[in-house]
Amino acid sequence: MCKWKPPVVAGLCPDLAIGTAPPTLPPLPSAASVCLACFTLLLAAGTALGGCPPGGPPGGVGREPLRALAAAGGGNCSWTLERHTRSYNHLEGDVRLRRLYSANKFFLCIDKTGKVDGTRRKNYADSLMEIRSVSVGVVAIKSVSTGLYLAMSKKGTLFGSVKYNPSCKFKERIEENGYNTYASLRWKHGGRQMFVSLNGRGKPRRGHKARRRHPSTHFLPMLPS
Secondary structure, eight states, X not given: OOOOOOOOOTTSOGGGSTTSOOOOOOOOXXXXXXXXHHHHHHHHHHHHTTSOOTXXXXXXXXXXXXXXXXXXXXXXXXXXXXXXXXXXXXXXXXXXXXEEEETTSOEEEEXXXXXXXXXXXXXXXXXXXXXXXXXXXXXXXXXXXXXXXXXXXXXXXXXXXXXXXXXXXXXXXXXXXXXXXXEEEEEEETTEEEEOOBOTTSOBOOGGXXXXXXXXXXXXXXXXX
């Protein structure tokens, strides 16, 4: 008997003729491999030009592939090895009007002669301070009524300065109890920080005698009433 074969349709590939199984297609590349291949091309182009590919690392590419690519290409792109450093420049110039109330229940004040003292009078004019951020975590404290800046000498003595200078910079830190401490940015004593401090009688203590844990160094910035 003669075995009938289906005719080949004109204009079509014989492999797609009626009665034949469709060919097996190769698997499509994954999205991750396509992204990595594109990034490799960008990195190669950036290295040839002496720079980094624009826009930072593409999404979906992990730190290890980036590290390997950077090592292979010899590039010096900072984002291949570490994150960008955050900028806090928007904090500079921030001004707050506050009264610094110590844990010893005194308000810090600066009189017109430059004397630093503590008072229990809540609305005393010389105790209203302008606290200005001069850099990240660093402030300048100025009496609103007298216009004098809080300053600390090399020996740890507090005084009011007519002009703003490096001795008027203090590192502001919020402690665990919610109070703030203010340490001189410029001066230290034996490698230890010197703090703004009022003793139990409201008198300023020498900076080298104060410690961060002492209640005399703890101040609560209070809104003026």
